[in-house]
Amino acid sequence: xxxxxxxxxxxxxxxxxxxxxxxxxxxxxxxxxxxxxxxxxxxxxxxxxxxxxxxxxxxxxxxxxxxxxxxxxxxxxxxxxxxxxxxxxxxxxxxxxxxxxxxxxxxxxxxxxxxxxxxxxxxxxxxxxxxxxxxxxxxxxxxxxxxxxxxxxxxxxxxxxxxxxxxxxxxxxxxxxxxxxxxxxxxxxxxxxxxxxxxxxxxxxxxxxxxxxxxxxxxxxxxxxxxxxxxxxxxxxxxxxxxxxxxxxxxxxxxxxxxxxxxxxxxxxxxxxxx
Numbered sequence: 001x002x003x004x005x006x007x008x009x010x011x012x013x014x015x016x017x018x019x020x021x022x023x024x025x026x027x028x029x030x031x032x033x034x035x036x037x038x039x040x041x042x043x044x045x046x047x048x049x050x051x052x053x054x055x056x057x058x059x060x061x062x063x064x065x066x067x068x069x070x071x072x073x074x075x076x077x078x079x080x081x082x083x084x085x086x087x088x089x090x091x092x093x094x095x096x097x098x099x100x101x102x103x104x105x106x107x108x109x110x111x112x113x114x115x116x117x118x119x120x121x122x123x124x125x126x127x128x129x130x131x132x133x134x135x136x137x138x139x140x141x142x143x144x145x146x147x148x149x150x151x152x153x154x155x156x157x158x159x160x161x162x163x164x165x166x167x168x169x170x171x172x173x174x175x176x177x178x179x180x181x182x183x184x185x186x187x188x189x190x191x192x193x194x195x196x197x198x199x200x201x202x203x204x205x206x207x208x209x210x211x212x213x214x215x216x217x218x219x220x221x222x223x224x225x226x227x228x229x230x231x232x233x234x235x236x237x238x239x240x241x242x243x244x245x246x247x248x249x250x251x252x253x254x255x256x257x258x259x260x261x262x263x264x265x266x267x268x269x270x271x272x273x274x275x
Contacts, residue, residue, distance in 0.1 A: 001091045008172070009165040013062075016172070020058075023176050027135035027183040036186040036202070036239065039132045049258050050136035053126075057139055057146040064150055071157045072164045081161015098166040099173065100224060105156035107174065107222035110149055112233070115217050120148060122265035128216065129255035129264070131245040133209050138178035144265055170223075177223045181205035200225050207237045211245040 075081045083098055114124040123145040130137045141149070157167060181202050187195075195201040200221045208219040218235035221228045228234040249255050249264070 001095075004095075004169070005091070005165050008168040009163075011168050011172075016168075019172055020054075020175055023179040024135055027179050027185070031134055031184040034186050036184050036206075039134075039184070041132045043134075046132055046134075046256065047136045049256070049261065050130075050140045052258060053141055053143075053261075054136070054139035056143045057141055060143060060146045061150060064147075067154055068157060068167060069164060071154050072162060072167060075158060075161040076163055079161075081157075081159060083163075083166075084161040095166055095169065098160055098162050099170050100226070101160045102153075102156045102162060102166070102170045103174070103221075103223045104227055105159060106149070106153040106170070108220050108227040110152035111220040111222070114145070114148065115220070120145075123148060125246065125249070126261050126264055128209065128246040129249045129261065130209070131250070131252075131255060133182055133184060133206060133244050135179045135183040138175075138182040142262065142265060173223055181222075196225050197229075198225060199223060200228075203239050204228075204234075206239065206242055206244075207235055209242070209244050210237060211243045211247045211250070216246065 075084065082101060083094065086094070086097070111124075114120040123142045126142040126145070127137070127140050130140055153167075156162070162170075177200065181200050182205065183202060185202055187202055189203070192201045192203045196204040200219070200223060204219050204225060205221075207215050210216060215235055215237055218233050219228055220233055225234070245255065254260055254264075
């Protein structure tokens with residue numbers, strides 16, 4: 001455990017980049033070999049759009065990273081936050097509690113709020129417009145949403161009182177989990193179901209990408225599935241019944257053109273509606 005703490009306390013930016021690129025590459029190869037769905041699409045053109053949004057997310061996170069460090073340092077220096085108020089415990093339990101709480105605030109809660117607040121939904125909608133869900137979809141976020149999610153991550157660090165090594169560990173697991181749950185892969189049904197009792201599994205998350213309510217407003221989790229099960233937002237749907245996309249933007253001109261995707265939050269009408 002001490003080795004993990006030491007590594008994630010000073011993890012180089014290069015290593016974090018390699019984890020991101022390596023994860024996408026590995027899941028890309030797996031989904032080509034064992035696809036869940038056979039898509040008729042230009043994979044590289046589709047990936048190009050999603051990679052652009054991945055790079056904007058990286059740029060925003062890099063530019064604002066000093067805020068994460070400042071928030072974490074302040075909580076430690078002032079003995080503030082949930083982790084700082086807990087009694088002494090094994091490091092693995094301390095880390096698990098930190099990861100659970102950061103996942104709740106920085107992933108589940110912000111995701112839920114984005115679906116319930118119309119202004120925030122306009123930005124998150126871009127993620128749901130993808131009708132070809134694969135591992136590149138995981139980071140298909142409008143730059144505006146990247147700022148929104150970053151804000152909630154800072155809020156999570158502040159409330160949790162998280163040291164930076166847990167923050168970096170959380171972000172690393174979060175990236176891998178996102179790539180895994182969006183990958184167009186076919187896991188054995190029973191194994192996927194078993195996983196979904198502990199972590200968000202591919203089939204569990206893909207229900208969230210079904211094009212109609214109530215499925216769109218379900219399965220918000222990123223790493224841990226406990227939050228959906230605890231708060232009653234877990235829904236099951238057979239994978240063969242899933243239709244990707246969002247019913248307000250099923251035209252490829254709307255969901256497969258970068259210029260339009262960037263403009264969607266500022267378009268009146270359908271961008272604020274779900275049916």
